[in-house]
Amino acid sequence: MDRLQHDRLKWKCRRGLLELDLVLERFLRREGKTLSESDAAALSELLEQPDNDLWELVIGRSDRVDARLRGILAQLRAC
């Protein structure tokens, strides 16, 4: 990811729930530099979810997500 892609994603990671801010910040810090184009696109799509739905996905209380986004979700869950 270049600087611009990274910053766009970073701002999409600014949420209303602190829980998500923290997990997403941690994820971007660890993986941001090496994230593939397709993972970055998947993450960006996943970030369109409303805060509460996204949090339930991240903590594994829900699995309701498109199959294409399962890979990036698994990475977020492990983070």
Add this chain to the structure above:
Amino acid sequence: MSLPVRTFDAIVVGAGGSGLRAALELSRAGLRVAVLTKVFPTRSHTVAAQGGVAAPLANSGEDNWHWHMYDTVKGSDYLGDQDAIEYMCRRAVEVVIELEHMGMPFDRLENGKIYQRPFGGHTQDYGSAKMAMRACAAADRTGHAMLHTLYQQNVHANTQFFVEWMALDLVRDAEGDVLGVTALEMETGEASLFHAKATLLATGGAGRIFAASTNAFINTGDGLGMAARAGLPLQDMEFYQFHPTGVYGAGVLITEGVRGEGGYLLNKNGERFMERYAPNAKDLASRDVVSRAMTTEIKEGRGCGPDADHVMLKLDHLGADVINQRLPGIREIAIKFANADPIREPIPVVPTVHYQMGGIPANYLGEVVVPAGGNDEAVVRGLYAAGECSCVSVHGANRLGTNSLLDLLVFGKSSGEQMVKSIRAMPEAHKPLPKDAGERSQARLVRLDSARSGERVAEVSNELRRTMQAHCGVFRFPELLIEGVEKMKAIAARAERIAIEDKSKVFNTARIEALELDNLVETAMATVVSAEARKESRGAQARSDHPDRDDANWLKHTLWYKDGNRLAYKPVHLKPLSVDSFEPKVRTY
């Protein structure tokens, strides 16, 4: 260099509950409204509210606005303005029912009415031992449902949203009238002028000035910084509510429900210390009592961990079934942020900043009011404030749970109504922008874009948060406060020497964070200076050297001015609109 100008009837800065409620009022009146927001509206911090919104609907037991008003005045430790509190409690039923009609999915009773539950500090019959059933919720998603409902209504009403636009400064003319704001479009990195007949600040709280905070990262006090830079005072900024159980090191809130189900706090000796501080209520005593007890334990060396800087919340004795079924989400939060599975081990917690009672001084019509020409509360023409960034003041020195969402609805609506009225009374043409409109913002941007070397944003903002936490926390000590003021002055000076490495304009988050830092600095300075000066303990302010409330000297509102870092005071409105005043009494629960 002049900035491009966009013209509207009204501008709302912030798309949380308060901003959206106000915008709706304006759009429905047929006015042209621009709502500016740093993040997509439904990602505003209001989404985090779970507990509910207070209204004396009396659906699940006797209730009325008089009782609600009494609880709010008492909860405020008598610093709340009683006219504004009466206004809020009297309009509560109306705004909640209205929200229901807009489609808010409230939990319901079998008879179809809104289900209501008890919440700390809300009582029947003027403080009797019987709890009022006053909190209306939409499962554990009250804030989320409120934002979605209001956003949809605004879309239908043709409110125009400017998403990922950051407001930078207020525009005031020589007469002091507010004529709009400057704002930065993140996508392009370019600034514009938004010219309007009325401007509302609804930018939320500034909980991020503390290291331990339950607030999301976006809560940097931008509206407060904008007001301060424009020469307006900030009111009662010493009062921040602490939640006793934020996860140590992360801030994420562990709901009171955990202690309600039988969880309790332990110090490093494994002692259930709340038995000493509150023999009856123990771990269920009110938020300020528990937070102070925890801080005392830590201060006296009985904290846990290598730095003895937190305590433990034990719930493993409740068993896996109770934890999983009645406290959903708690286990996941503890594992994710504390690396502790509460089924087997306790969760490390610390008192954590949760809510800002102070803010931009406003009356109950949302008008921003400041001392001028011998009047303590002269209206600043063209400027309004609502929600957590404002100080109306209904929460005084301490907010009751669920009263904040109510505040958003009531004062979002009243400020919208007042803006409509005022705009309709104005001439057709906008008051012309002053020549120097935009200059302050441009200077801030030019400095950032040209500084070759200097301080780093992350370092200065971390230092600011650490300083506020250490010097202006739950318990306030005179020497620490005095030192805190000096440290904040040094931090403010460092913040003026910020440099960012990457000067790109297009979506540069480093640039945005540098601009946010200016607001953190104003807010933190206002907080520590106001706290140092107030020589009493009241509500959320607890001083070691002045442990009691002092109505003779301190029953007054603080006003902090950036200019000269100076303070002024003004009286509390003890006279309600229609009922008798509630005289200050000792606050016991």
